[in-house]
Amino acid sequence: MTEEAQRVFDAIEALKHIADPTQRARALGEVLKALPVQNKALKEARxxxxxELLERPGASLRSVGAELGINFSTVQDIVKGYSGSGKNRPKTQGASDG
Known part of the structure; x- marks a missing residue:
């Protein structure tokens, strides 16, 4: 895990250890309320x-996937803005069910 990501997780963990339960509940509530917006912003930033990685000379879905430690199809999904399971993907023309 990168140092930056670890700091984020450490900060989240620290919220659970706030001594005063009122302050703890408020702080956790603030974070939970902001998570959907932050999650969307993080996905867009990723x-x-x-x-940017794909714009480099010689870059491909496979090379970027290898660099990031993910499958090339995941790279493709990220670029297209897809997330989650395949059930939310638009169906391709001519695709048949079954």
Whole structure:
């Protein structure tokens, strides 16, 4: 895990250890309330970073996937803005069920 990511997780962990339960509940509530917006912003920032990686000379979905330690299809999903399970993906033209 990167140092930056670890600091984020350490800060989240620290919230659970606030001694005063009122302060702890408020702090946790603030974070929980902001998470959906932050999650969207983080996904967009990751998408931009992956696009930058793909713009490098000679870069491919496979090379970027290898660099990030993820499958090339995950790189493709990130670039397209997909997340979660495949059930939310738009169906391709001519695809049949079954």
């Amino acid at each position: 998408q931009e970073a992956v696009k």
